[in-house]
Amino acid sequence: MEYELAKSVISNKERFKNHFTIKDYVKWSSNNYRKKAVKALAKTPHSFHDIVVLGGISTLTLIYNEEENDFRFLMHERSTKQGYASGIKHVIPAGEYQPLNKSDRFEMDLPLWHNIMREMAEELANKPEYEEKEGKRIDYQSTEPFKSYSNAPTNGDLKIYFAGFGLDPLSLQGEILTIMVVREHTFHTLFGKEPLEKNEEGFLISSDGKWGLPFTEKEVTNMQNMAVLAAGHTLLSVAIQQKPFLLSEMASSK
Numbered sequence: 333m334e335y336e337l338a339k340s341v342i343s344n345k346e347r348f349k350n351h352f353t354i355k356d357y358v359k360w361s362s363n364n365y366r367k368k369a370v371k372a373l374a375k376t377p378h379s380f381h382d383i384v385v386l387g388g389i390s391t392l393t394l395i396y397n398e399e400e401n402d403f404r405f406l407m408h409e410r411s412t413k414q415g416y417a418s419g420i421k422h423v424i425p426a427g428e429y430q431p432l433n434k435s436d437r438f439e440m441d442l443p444l445w446h447n448i449m450r451e452m453a454e455e456l457a458n459k460p461e462y463e464e465k466e467g468k469r470i471d472y473q474s475t476e477p478f479k480s481y482s483n484a485p486t487n488g489d490l491k492i493y494f495a496g497f498g499l500d501p502l503s504l505q506g507e508i509l510t511i512m513v514v515r516e517h518t519f520h521t522l523f524g525k526e527p528l529e530k531n532e533e534g535f536l537i538s539s540d541g542k543w544g545l546p547f548t549e550k551e552v553t554n555m556q557n558m559a560v561l562a563a564g565h566t567l568l569s570v571a572i573q574q575k576p577f578l579l580s581e582m583a584s585s586k
Contacts, residue, residue, distance in 0.1 A: 387506045389447055390563040392423040392495075392571050393456075394513045395543055396582045403513070403547035403575070407555060407564070408455065411534040421555065423564040424536065425451035429508065444508065445492065446472060449481045456523050458531045480522055488585035489518035493578075495570045500562050507563040511571050513578055519543065547575065 394403040408424035429447050449472065453459040457477060462470070472478040484490035495509040514522075527538040538544055545551045552572045556565050571578070 387429040387508065388426065388563070389429050389444055389451070389508045389510060390423050390426040390561075390567060391448055391451070391492075391510045391512050392564070392567040393425070393544070394511065394547060394571065394578065395516050395519050396513055396579075397516045398582075401579060401583065403578070404542060404544035405547045405552075405568075405571070406456075406544040407537040407560075408531075408533070409535045409537060420559050420561055421537070421564065422561045423567050425455045426563075427451040427454075444510070445482075446470075448492070448510065448512070449478050452481060453477050455531050455533065456528065458528060461532075477522070484514070484518050484522070489515045491581065491585075495567060498563065498566060509563060509567050509570070511567065511574075511578070513582060515582070547572070 393406040395406070396403055406424050407421050408426075409421050410419060425448060427447065427450075429444070450462045454461055459477070470478065472482055481490075485492070491513045493511040493513070495511050498507050498509065499505070500507055523543075527541070527543040528536050529538075530536065536543075539546075545555070549572060552568050556568055560568075
């Protein structure tokens with residue numbers, strides 16, 4: 333990310349000339365450089381109107397056990413082979429908001445649920461990345477595994493909540509924050525009872541032979557004290573605060 337910021341500064345010298353010079357860049361640590369860059373961006377009269385801000389969708393998955401009336405939450409540790417956020421923990425599924433293929437306009441895949449479902453298939457079911465040929469579409473209502481994913485919300489076994497939108501201070505990437513709550517039996521039907529250990533992008537974090545970790549204040553705090561992406565850290569804070577509401581929502585939709 334430091335490289336991308338440096339490239340942006342160099343290509344927009346006039347915007348940044350009153351804040352710092354390009355030669356100063358090599359003198360700063362990565363952290364200080366980002367602080368200065370963000371400060372400069374904040375002062376520009378154009379705001380983000382002439383800056384491309386990438387959009388990602390980060391989803392915290394909570395698995396609901398009816399007998400215990402409690403959740404387990406899923407986290408993912410990105411492989412050191414990944415170019416972005418390698419070795420860092422994050423919620424799962426998560427990915428860039430993008431159309432299905434290069435020829436599509438973004439509005440053709442505007443339902444965020446479509447994007448989330450594709451990431452679910454790739455990261456929780458370990459399916460290959462879904463990218464159709466130009467002009468070809470996925471019928472989410474009739475094509476598996478998306479048909480099964482789409483059916484789950486209709487009977488109250490899966491619910492998606494919008495938790496907010498933020499700007500990652502490290503990468504300057506926009507993040508749409510969502511929470512997905514799934515009944516345990518439905519989750520097992522969709523992804524199997526045995527927890528997935530790894531996928532193409534890294535490793536899933538589980539304990540006690542079950543998917544995920546107990547969704548308790550202690551476990552959330554322990555996770556947040558590790559290296560976690562800002563979007564994931566925020567989602568954990570919001571979800572644990574809203575845990576009573578989320579539990580009541582699942583209990584009321586039996």
